[in-house]
Amino acid sequence: MPYPQNMHSSRPAPKADTNQGELAILSQIRARAAQTASTSLRLGIGDDCALIRPRLNEELAITTDLSIAGRHFRLDWHQPESIGHRALARGLSDLAAMGALPVAAFLSIGLPRELTTSSERRASWHQRFLDGLLALAAAHKTPLAGGDLSESPIPLADIVLIGSVPRGKALLRSSARPGHLLYVTGALGGSAAGLACLAELAHSAKPRSARPTPPRIPRKLEALLAPQLYPQPRIAQGLWLQRHGLASAAIDLSDGLSTDLTHLCEESKVAAEIDASMLPIHQAATQSQALHGGEDYELLFTAPAAARIPKKIAGVPVTRIGRILPARANRPTVTLITPQGREPLQARGWEHFS
Numbered sequence: 637m638p639y640p641q642n643m644h645s646s647r648p649a650p651k652a653d654t655n656q657g658e659l660a661i662l663s664q665i666r667a668r669a670a671q672t673a674s675t676s677l678r679l680g681i682g683d684d685c686a687l688i689r690p691r692l693n694e695e696l697a698i699t700t701d702l703s704i705a706g707r708h709f710r711l712d713w714h715q716p717e718s719i720g721h722r723a724l725a726r727g728l729s730d731l732a733a734m735g736a737l738p739v740a741a742f743l744s745i746g747l748p749r750e751l752t753t754s755s756e757r758r759a760s761w762h763q764r765f766l767d768g769l770l771a772l773a774a775a776h777k778t779p780l781a782g783g784d785l786s787e788s789p790i791p792l793a794d795i796v797l798i799g800s801v802p803r804g805k806a807l808l809r810s811s812a813r814p815g816h817l818l819y820v821t822g823a824l825g826g827s828a829a830g831l832a833c834l835a836e837l838a839h840s841a842k843p844r845s846a847r848p849t850p851p852r853i854p855r856k857l858e859a860l861l862a863p864q865l866y867p868q869p870r871i872a873q874g875l876w877l878q879r880h881g882l883a884s885a886a887i888d889l890s891d892g893l894s895t896d897l898t899h900l901c902e903e904s905k906v907a908a909e910i911d912a913s914m915l916p917i918h919q920a921a922t923q924s925q926a927l928h929g930g931e932d933y934e935l936l937f938t939a940p941a942a943a944r945i946p947k948k949i950a951g952v953p954v955t956r957i958g959r960i961l962p963a964r965a966n967r968p969t970v971t972l973i974t975p976q977g978r979e980p981l982q983a984r985g986w987e988h989f990s
């Protein structure tokens with residue numbers, strides 16, 4: 637059942653262990669979504685379609701990401717707030733990689749019935765999922781403008797994000813050229829290091845109920861787990877690069893540096909070399925996690941050697957890690973320079989939970 641269609645937005649207070657029906661959930665989502673707004677969104681939830689009015693000379697950037705339990709998150713590892721945050725972060729990160737400004741998000745969710753059960757003392761799983769998603773949406777002024785809801789044997793969330801970018805100014809994967817330098821924002825490998833820690837916590841936790849329940853996170857581990865549980869999409873950094881016209885190509889690091897750099901090289905028909913000693917490895921991560929870990933949601937971008945790239949963009953460090961080379965028949969797509977010499981870097985971004 638799609639969200640909108642003339643539902644009134646007040647929600648009855650849930651009774652003890654209420655299994656909320658779809659209508660109640662939809663009206664709840666609508667009421668909460670109404671608290672977010674953007675100037676380009678003319679009409680949000682409430683009609684058959686949302687209406688978006690792009691400004692003159694702007695193009696719309698559109699991306700979709702599916703998150704499935706057991707594949708992209710685990711009910712016995714991730715708190716529901718984190719799962720909501722991560723679902724939206726994946727889409728926002730794609731907008732950041734294009735240098736786009738978020739305009740609206742659309743969320744379709746499939747949930748087993750028990751995840752919609754709440755009591756006076758305890759919010760339901762789906763309410764906590766929305767808490768996480770809407771907090772990140774508010775931080776990036778991204779209104780939830782529609783979606784769909786269905787009962788499903790496994791939890792899943794599909795997020796569609798619409799962004800806007802001045803015509804012809806989107807950052808593409810396909811325009812890196814030999815001689816351009818390679819940069820990344822932030823630190824690499826933190827998400828994979830956090831995931832390894834989360835897995836340990838989950839395995840050593842005593843089961844607290846028959847249902848899969850994520851482990852409690854000790855306060856001293858919150859910072860270490862943050863890149864995995866609450867990754868920050870680099871919207872401000874992508875916008876800065878787009879507005880200053882300094883980046884020649886960009887991609888976000890969702891699958892891992894080795895895999896995403898290979899994508900960028902293939903789209904640009906070039907090769908690349910990166911210097912292991914220059915990588916901004918997260919303090920908790922290994923070099924392998926930084927190269928292949930994935931889910932860091934940092935930006936990887938190229939710029940001509942003459943471009944003046946600052947050391948920080950909107951508060952996030954930027955590090956030069958290598959350069960673009962011409963593609964040659966006998967040259968690997970990506971080469972890693974180490975103290976021992978040069979070696980081909982295979983694309984082996986981590987396949988979580990596979």
Ligand SMILES: [Mg+2]
Nearest residue numbers: 730733888890
């Ligand atoms: Mg992407």
